[in-house]
Amino acid sequence: MNGIDPYAGERLKLTHFHPREEALNLRNAWGAWNGYKFANCYYDAEYEYFCIRNQCGTYDICPMQKYEISGRHAEAMLDRMVTRNIRKLGVNRVAYAVWCTDEGRLIDDGTIFRLAEDRYMLACGSPCIAWLRKSAYGFEDLLIEDVTESIAALSLQGPTSCAVLKKLGLAGVENLKPFDIAHFAFLGDTLMVSRTGFTGDLGYELWIRPELALEMWDALYAAGADYGIQPYGEMATNMARLEAGFIMPHMDFTEALKTVLFEHDQTPYELQLGWLVDLDKPHFSGKRALAEEHRRGPEWTLVKLDIEGNWPAEGSIIYDSERCRRDIGYVTSAMWSPAVKGNVALAMVRTRYLDGEIWAEIYKPRDLRPYRRMARCRISKRPFWSPPRARATPAGDY
């Protein structure tokens, strides 16, 4: 071998926490995210899901793309790019935001951290440096930097997450409100903590220098030993986020810049993210199209469905009647929810049929032979899972 790996160029990259994660990935259940080796699950997806709902777990968000946008024009540039009013975002606060094409179609969603008056961090699922540069045309005092590799980020989610951070020595962390950011002296350096996450439960995201990643992991796992800490992967995340009603790219929406067919992508209104669109602010990408859509109403609506029976409606076509008279939509993600004991789904349904009956056509194999069933669906207005502890400040110990 001579120490040279001839396949180095095509191997997945490893995240800053990988050595620890590899030791705990007993099932060798690896997938990939943005070129990084990434766990689908470590031990048992359902167990990991329940750590999020019952104790706490960590989720490696190193592969998430992170961009630092700084300079005198940073605020104006971001405000022009995303649909939300970024000028209202205070320092040390985080905002969930989406950005669109001129046609008002959703490119991606992400969180914007205001780190200082003139310095922001954008964290999002897919790379978007090209779009950021495009959006920066005309702004001069501006620096856009991809900082993905230079930050080690770990999400800590679940009802005991605050107790673990307190045990870790982060005094006062319980007073962070949802979407707050705080900095703590830690390991001779600074640990940034935001009360954010993708699970709909109490949770935090930890941001630190990569050199300290493993040391932080060890300290966190020592502090969390009595609080059920466990790494969780993509499968558990997907369960938790669906219960919380959060959307996932490539499942509930297709990124506009990667969409082939006309209007097979989505608008914020279709995704029920109208609350993120500020039509009163000055020009932003997609404003004219969105104003028009706001006026006439979206063609499609992403709804939360509570489906009778216990057959998960994955990939189901949605109809307006049990006899499938007209197809009116499709399920984008579905699961049996262990926490609420419900058969839940997100589905895109043509808005004009929302008031009528909604039926899902579900197939389920039993001993390999598929069986078909029509199941009545009810639209759920609220997220399936939304415990008060997710919002309570100060945060509780469990």
Place this chain on the structure above:
Amino acid sequence: MSRYDAIVIGAGHNGLTNAAYLAKAGLKVVVVEKNDYIGGAAVSRELHEGWTYSNCSYVCSMMRQAIHRDLELSRHGLILVPYLGTVNFGNGDERLFSYHDDQAAYLELKRHSSHDADAMYRFRADLTRYSQLIRKTLMRTPPDPVGFRPRDIREFVWLAKKFWALGEKEIYEYVRFFTISAADFLADYFENDLIKGAMASPGIIGTALGVYSPGSAYILLHHVMGDVDGNIGAWGLARGGMGAISKSIASALQEFGGEIRTNAGVRKIRVRKGRANGVVLENGDELSSRIVVSNLDARRTFTRILDREDLPEGIYEKARNFKIRGSSGKVNIALSGLPKFTGLPDSRYINRGGQAFTGTLETMERAYDCWKRGRWSDDPFVESIIPSAWDPTVAPPGQHWMSNFVQYCPPQLADGPWTPEKRDAFGRTVVDKIERYSPGFRDLIVHMEVRTPHEIENEIGLTEGNIFQGELTIDQLFFNRPFPGYGQYRMPVRNLYMCGSSTHPGGGVSAVCGANAAREILMDLRRPNTVPEDDFHDE
């Protein structure tokens, strides 16, 4: 004097479920409970500061999802968390781990016996097939075999169809299955003693039978036919303890306008002209109602709170002879740390599931011999779990509590009545057994609650401390539960119903008995049904 549509006696989880569905239908309902706390055997109490025990029942898998979902128990604070596998301890150094992961489970069995590892697939398929049929009957009222009402006939036809769909061979197998012992059943699959012991233990839990007693095979099935989120055979913990189940149902009941009265034991069910029309409480208060529902066991209902004169001929005798023998004890132990067991790897998962001190079939049968002679087992079968390893709400961080279910322990001792000294000696026997596998265990003990059948009967009113409100043998199941002719929740006195585990489908924290009884009551009262059908009728 208050007037209710329905009085439910006993705030166990079935009584609360029954009342919740009646209240949901708009009835004016009160649940009367003798204790100053609710929950019956699905109860959590803080007996030592900082520790919340599930004092009686300790794990759950029978709880019907259809009811959980319909009563929105999650919104009322209930979350059921499945726990990972159990370690079975042999008499020596042998250990059997169980894993959720299919590959890991296979390799572990193979470590003990290649034969048994292969046979496990057939065992699981057979057991799943049996379970699926029985599960379909859970949320349905058993047909009366001599009723000949259209509804009974319809129900029999339905059942016959389900049977035929299984194929000819299975008809024979079912009959065998209901009558054979757990040991005989397992002999067809396994050869390894540790594996057989591990698989047989659900066949004796809560029952005054041994692993070699006919009928124990069905009890095995009764314990494994439950599920957590569709994983048949999985077990879960209620976050906050088993009392969280009762509390969430009570919360649903109260939201529907139902009332709960604690410290309100019933002295007598009032019967006038052959109809139940209210209750007399221990304190002399009288409550009147259209109907009365007893969540007490059949023996207690008909021999303790009904006048023999109010009963039709033969019922008193049936109740007196109702098989409800106590066989188990429970030892709840608060611990200053997580106990370590010999022969276990230092794994972050294995030491956190359950522990079953099963030994072999022989060990368990010897334990049963003691019970027959009116003694507690000197080498008991103990099924343990450490809920605090999963549930951050039931013990201080880093400290734990261990639930130990113990067989056998007789309701009456051969050498005279139970005394506090004998109870403590029973507790010591259990601790000694655990100490054998966990040296130093005794030093971790912070507090202990020892419950023999005597305490269980006195505290929560289960006759002889029988956890199922009557044994789950074929003579007392389905349309024969509690008595032949009374399998449809209506009792021999008009306007009197039963809704506890003495009725179909029997014991377990399932909420089914209460729900099924409510469906029958609403039918009699000509009210629209509020009780859901099972989600699993076509699994």
